[in-house]
Amino acid sequence: MSNASQSDTTRPGTTVLTGAEIIWATLEGEGVREVFGYPGGAILPAYDALRKFPIRHILVRHEQGAAHMADGYARASGRVGVAIATSGPGATNLVTGIATAMLDSVPIVCITGQVSSKVLGSDAFQEVDITGITLPVTKHNYVVTRAEDVAPTLREAFRVAQSGRPGPVLVDITKDAQQGTAAFDFTAAAPKPYRPHPMLRAESAAITDAAALIRNAKRPLILAGHGIIKSGAYDQVRTLAERMQIPVASTLLGLGAFPATHPLSLGMMGMHGEAWVNHAIQQADLLIACGMRFDDRVTGTLATYAPNAKKIHIEIDPAEINKNVKADIALIGDLRQVLEVLLPHISTVNESPWLRAVNEMKGSASVRDIKNIPDSGHLYAAHVMHDLWRITEGKAVVATDVGQHQMWEAQYYKHNEPRSLITSGGLGTMGFALPSAIGAKVACPEKEVWAIAGDGGFQMTACELSTIAQENLDLNIAIINNGFLGMVRQWQEFFYEKNYASSPILSPDFVKLAEAHGIPGATVTTRKQVEAAVAAARSRKGPFLINFLVEKEDSVYPMIPAGAALHEMIRRPEHDPLLETASDS
Amino acid sequence: MMHTFIALVEDKPGVLTRVASLFRRLNVNIVSLTVGRSERIGVSRMTIVADASPTASHRIMASLYKLENVLDVDDVGQASCVVRELALIKVAATPKTRSHIFELAEVFRARIVDLAPESLMIEITGVESKIEGLLQVLNESEDRILEVSRTGRMVMRRGQHTSRVLDAMRVPATEANQAEEEDPDASTALMAEESGL
Ligand SMILES: Cc1ncc(C[n+]2csc(CCOP(=O)(O)OP(=O)(O)O)c2C)c(N)n1
Numbered sequence: 096m097s098n099a100s101q102s103d104t105t106r107p108g109t110t111v112l113t114g115a116e117i118i119w120a121t122l123e124g125e126g127v128r129e130v131f132g133y134p135g136g137a138i139l140p141a142y143d144a145l146r147k148f149p150i151r152h153i154l155v156r157h158e159q160g161a162a163h164m165a166d167g168y169a170r171a172s173g174r175v176g177v178a179i180a181t182s183g184p185g186a187t188n189l190v191t192g193i194a195t196a197m198l199d200s201v202p203i204v205c206i207t208g209q210v211s212s213k214v215l216g217s218d219a220f221q222e223v224d225i226t227g228i229t230l231p232v233t234k235h236n237y238v239v240t241r242a243e244d245v246a247p248t249l250r251e252a253f254r255v256a257q258s259g260r261p262g263p264v265l266v267d268i269t270k271d272a273q274q275g276t277a278a279f280d281f282t283a284a285a286p287k288p289y290r291p292h293p294m295l296r297a298e299s300a301a302i303t304d305a306a307a308l309i310r311n312a313k314r315p316l317i318l319a320g321h322g323i324i325k326s327g328a329y330d331q332v333r334t335l336a337e338r339m340q341i342p343v344a345s346t347l348l349g350l351g352a353f354p355a356t357h358p359l360s361l362g363m364m365g366m367h368g369e370a371w372v373n374h375a376i377q378q379a380d381l382l383i384a385c386g387m388r389f390d391d392r393v394t395g396t397l398a399t400y401a402p403n404a405k406k407i408h409i410e411i412d413p414a415e416i417n418k419n420v421k422a423d424i425a426l427i428g429d430l431r432q433v434l435e436v437l438l439p440h441i442s443t444v445n446e447s448p449w450l451r452a453v454n455e456m457k458g459s460a461s462v463r464d465i466k467n468i469p470d471s472g473h474l475y476a477a478h479v480m481h482d483l484w485r486i487t488e489g490k491a492v493v494a495t496d497v498g499q500h501q502m503w504e505a506q507y508y509k510h511n512e513p514r515s516l517i518t519s520g521g522l523g524t525m526g527f528a529l530p531s532a533i534g535a536k537v538a539c540p541e542k543e544v545w546a547i548a549g550d551g552g553f554q555m556t557a558c559e560l561s562t563i564a565q566e567n568l569d570l571n572i573a574i575i576n577n578g579f580l581g582m583v584r585q586w587q588e589f590f591y592e593k594n595y596a597s598s599p600i601l602s603p604d605f606v607k608l609a610e611a612h613g614i615p616g617a618t619v620t621t622r623k624q625v626e627a628a629v630a631a632a633r634s635r636k637g638p639f640l641i642n643f644l645v646e647k648e649d650s651v652y653p654m655i656p657a658g659a660a661l662h663e664m665i666r667r668p669e670h671d672p673l674l675e676t677a678s679d680s
Numbered sequence: 681m682m683h684t685f686i687a688l689v690e691d692k693p694g695v696l697t698r699v700a701s702l703f704r705r706l707n708v709n710i711v712s713l714t715v716g717r718s719e720r721i722g723v724s725r726m727t728i729v730a731d732a733s734p735t736a737s738h739r740i741m742a743s744l745y746k747l748e749n750v751l752d753v754d755d756v757g758q759a760s761c762v763v764r765e766l767a768l769i770k771v772a773a774t775p776k777t778r779s780h781i782f783e784l785a786e787v788f789r790a791r792i793v794d795l796a797p798e799s800l801m802i803e804i805t806g807v808e809s810k811i812e813g814l815l816q817v818l819n820e821s822e823d824r825i826l827e828v829s830r831t832g833r834m835v836m837r838r839g840q841h842t843s844r845v846l847d848a849m850r851v852p853a854t855e856a857n858q859a860e861e862e863d864p865d866a867s868t869a870l871m872a873e874e875s876g877l
Contacts, residue, residue: 226694230701235748255748293752294742414742417735 109280114242115140115273118206119148121249124281127177129537131155131164135181137221138208140273153537153566156558158185160530162192162263163556165203167534169196170517171492171542175256176203176534182210183221186267187228191524193263194232198521199348200325202261204252211271212240226267234262242275246284258289260412261325294413297426297433305407305424306440312381314449315341316404318364318393321348321520322386322411322430324513329353331434332385338438340447344372346387348520351510356489361453365393367502370653371456373661379404386410386430389419390521391657399660409433474622476500476575476645480507482625483545483573487633491543492517492535496528496552498582500575502651504547526555529572533559536570543571543633550576550602557608563638564612571632572616572640574605577647585650589665609640616640681734682711684763684835687726687744688718688752695749699726702743708732712765712832723751729833760838766831767811768793769802772824781823788814799826808833 112120118141122130129151134142145152155161158180165176180189186207196203210219215238226236235255237248245268252264309315323332329352336343336359343353344364353360362369364376373395376382382404387393394400397419408415408422409430416425426433480503483491489509494517495501501518510516517535519527532546553574563570575581584598606616617628619641632639652667689695696715703710711729718725732740737755744753773781778800785792785802788810794801804811811830818825 227697230698231705234746260746292742292745294745412742412746414739414746416738416742418739 109278109283111276112279113140113144113273114239114245114268114275114277115144116147117242117245117277117279118249118268118273119144119150120279121246121281121284122150122177123148125250125253126174129153129168130177130179131161131168131534131537132179132206133158133161133181133185135183135185135208135221137182137210137270138179138185138206138268138273139181140270141179141206141208141268151537152179153533153562155530156561157556158188159192159526160533160556160559160562162189162203162205163195163524163527163530164534164537165205166192166196166199166201166527167494167517167531168538169201169203169534170199170531171514171535172538173514174538175253176201176538178203178205179207180205181208181221182225183223185221186223186225189225189265190229190232191522191526192530193229193265195519195522195524195527196263197232197234199519200261200321201263202256203263204249204256205263205265206249207265207267208273209238209267209269212269213271215240215269226265229265232263233265234260236265237267239266239268239272241277242272243277245272245277246279246281247286250281250284251286254286254289259292292411292413292427295411295428296413297428297436299436301424301426302433302437303440305426306437308381308405308407308424309335309339309341309383309441312405314375314379314403315339315381315383316375316379317341317343317353318376318382318384318387319343319345319349319353320385320387321346321352322409323349323352324386326386326411326430326432328385328431328434329513331431331438333357334438335383335434335441338441338443340444340450341383342375342450342453344368344376346390346393346520347505347518348516349387350505351513351515354511355509356511359450361457363505365390366395366655366657367506367651367653368393369457369506370664370666371453373653373655373664374456375453376401377403377660377662382406384408384410384420384422385434388412388415391419392520394419395655395661395663396658401661472621474620474625474643474645475649476503476577476643477507478622479573479575479619479625479643479645480504480547482622483547483629484508486626486629487543487545491515491545492532492539493545493547494518494528494532494535495546496548497523497525498549498552498580499577499585499649499651500547500549500581502582503575506651525549525552528552529556529559529563532570532572533562533566533568536568537566540569544569545571545573547573547575549581550574550578550605551580551600553605554600554602560609560612560614560638560640564614567637569637572609572638574640574642575645576602576605576642577645577649578602579647581649582651584648585654588648588650589654590656605640605642609638614638614640616642618642618644620644681731683730683732683737683740684756684833685726685728685730685740685744686752686754686756686835687728687750688720689724689726689747690749690751691717691722691724692749695724695747696726698747698749699728699744702747703728703730703740706732706736706740706743708736708740712830714832714834727832727834754837756835756837761835762838763807764805764834765808765811766803766805767814768827768829769804769815769818769825770794770799770827771802771818772798772826773800774798777823780821781818784814784817784821788817790814 168176653664790804
């Protein structure tokens with residue numbers, strides 16, 4: 096808060112500032128260097144004060160983008176992302192982004208302007224009850240009507256967003272609270288310390304029981320979830336897996352938590368998971384669920400889910416225990432802490448017949464290399480993902496949208512690093528890729544970032560191309576263009592007799608669209624062109640867009656129809672030239 | 681089945697909505713809900729009776745605790761406790777037909793708290809079944825019930841248990857609170873509770 100108006104100094108560390116200044120001073124104190132936002136009347140006092148603070152404001156083109164950017168920022172870096180919007184329509188435009196962060200437990204703080212406290216509740220111009228609207232999609236939210244409450248509330252919002260099971264927090268600040276003045280003392284505004292959920296429980300008896308189950312299991316499996324990334328339990332999970340030679344299956348959001356190229360890694364489970372992973376789950380006699388919540392997309396029908404397995408559920412949110420799948424042992428707490436207590440009870444084994452059996456399943460169900468498939472002239476999305484992975488050496492941060500390409504990415508781009516896949520798993524929000532990639536790039540400028548979107552989802556937030564241009568962000572965009580809302584078309588093919596109702600979608604020439612923003616691009620129609628285009632994108636400093644025109648009516652395999660059992664997968668037809676999935680290079 | 685939860689919550693605007701919204705989201709019907717001040721300044725006590733599956737209790741408690749404004753939750757399902765409800769019942773009665781209602785009130789240990797030419801008002805406290813019993817008898821004796829107002833269930837555990845609101849649980853230590861804690865009796869009660877945890 097280097098050069099803010101310092102009108103009065105009443106005691107050391109205390110300065111009298113306007114509420115607007117206190118917003119930025121508090122963000123600065125919380126370590127925030129970048130925010131994503133869009134101005135408007137009710138938040139203008141804050142924007143007016145921004146110039147006095149060393150905070151970079153990225154002007155978005157739609158507030159949904161601001162929330163997704165804050166979300167991508169948080170997922171890529173582990174720091175809290177911040178989105179700012181004005182009252183009324185600015186605030187309501189945030190809602191999809193907030194819900195996206197809520198469902199995936201991502202720590203973001205959204206600040207909205209609000210009409211003056213004197214007219215609250217009077218349907219004043221651009222007044223909307225945004226705390227009411229966002230109540231079920233925020234971890235918590237606040238209305239601030241006085242300048243002196245700005246700092247304590249914002250600081251508490253940061254604490255709430257990050258602690259326990261993280262999530263989005265919204266702070267609605269009235270215009271008069273921004274215009275009023277108050278003494279600012281960052282330290283004194285510290286929130287009460289985090290109170291762990293009172294139902295956290297991992298007693299030593301449960302730990303010993305869990306260790307005994309693990310030691311005695313013949314066919315154990317680790318289910319690796321997002322919680323591993325949230326709690327930073329990579330080493331602990333890896334140690335557990337390696338000591339007992341336990342194969343590891345990942346949820347979509349767990350990808351990257353355990354290195355995909357590790358010999359114990361099986362790949363993704365669930366609706367579009369690898370066949371051998373789902374079979375392994377059905378055959379396992381013990382599931383060790385680490386920071387995952389048995390979402391319906393990973394269990395299939397619960398009646399037949401993992402019928403032979405005991406379940407150890409390690410999870411920080413007590414409300415998740417026994418919600419979908421009954422746990423035989425629940426260890427409720429921070430995953431890393433729980434595993435640190437558990438690991439001393441786990442000895443080392445050298446040999447696991449079960450692991451051999453699983454690897455055999457893998458060997459027969461997949462062909463291990465799609466690199467050498469003859470180039471038929473057709474461009475498959477799977478090829479694009481595989482080639483992207485190969486060319487970027489698996490080191491890029493990839494933000495995906497929602498649909499077929501998202502599943503192909505998850506199957507073919509092997510994530511070895513945590514926080515290298517940014518995707519909307521819980522809400523499945525189309526339009527997420529481009530803005531979340533922007534957030535990731537702003538958070539991690541040193542990283543190579545790719546946004547991968549379908550032709551449908553890309554158009555939902557394509558306006559953010561302009562943000563990329565204005566900020567000259569060095570990120571690459573891959574559009575997997577199949578002329579359809581692909582995943583919808585696939586469901587229509589499988590379950591609605593190919594009645595392609597409203598799934599064919601017309602798109603602009605994406606390369607020209609990019610050019611209109613001053614962003615160069617290339618269109619790729621055959622596999623031979625992939626490498627050169629990707630190389631062009633990577634070598635250019637600044638944004639680049641590739642329009643991949645892929646096979647129009649390709650489907651993601653395997654697929655468990657909604658409501659079917661995990662092992663009842665629809666497999667790729669034999670005559671189809673493309674292989675199902677590939678487990679490594 | 682019926683579950684009874686006691687939730688100690690911060691006394692702030694919007695907290696009731698958050699609690700109610702949680703039950704709405706879980707698609708659980710709230711049968712009764714009473715809210716009032718507790719023994720602590722700034723802390724309200726809610727007694728929530730909800731109709732949910734036998735296994736729902738854990739999830740409801742865990743979800744209640746996730747609300748930032750909720751300080752303490754108790755499921756008094758199986759515990760030994762005192763349960764009370766208060767009801768005001770207005771019955772149509774003329775001077776001629778009053779007397780048997782007076783008798784009924786006596787049997788139910790209820791009180792007549794208002795008398796008008798055309799009606800009278802009964803006040804009754806007790807467990808729900810007692811109140812329902814009186815209502816049933818009134819109905820069966822063809823007295824016309826004009827109005828009923830019931831508070832819903834209030835519950836308190838018997839014996840030593842105190843509501844576990846500690847300063848550690850983010851309750852602002854107001855001056856009144858501090859005074860209370862300096863009171864030797866109050867602080868021993870607090871200690872006893874802590875050691876019982
Ligand atoms: C905001 C939103 N609206 C609708 C959907 C439903 N939906 C899921 S996938 C999908 C199709 C996506 O098509 P596209 O973006 O072209 O990607 P593709 O599946 O072809 O890879 C749709 C419409 C959604 N997930 N999100």
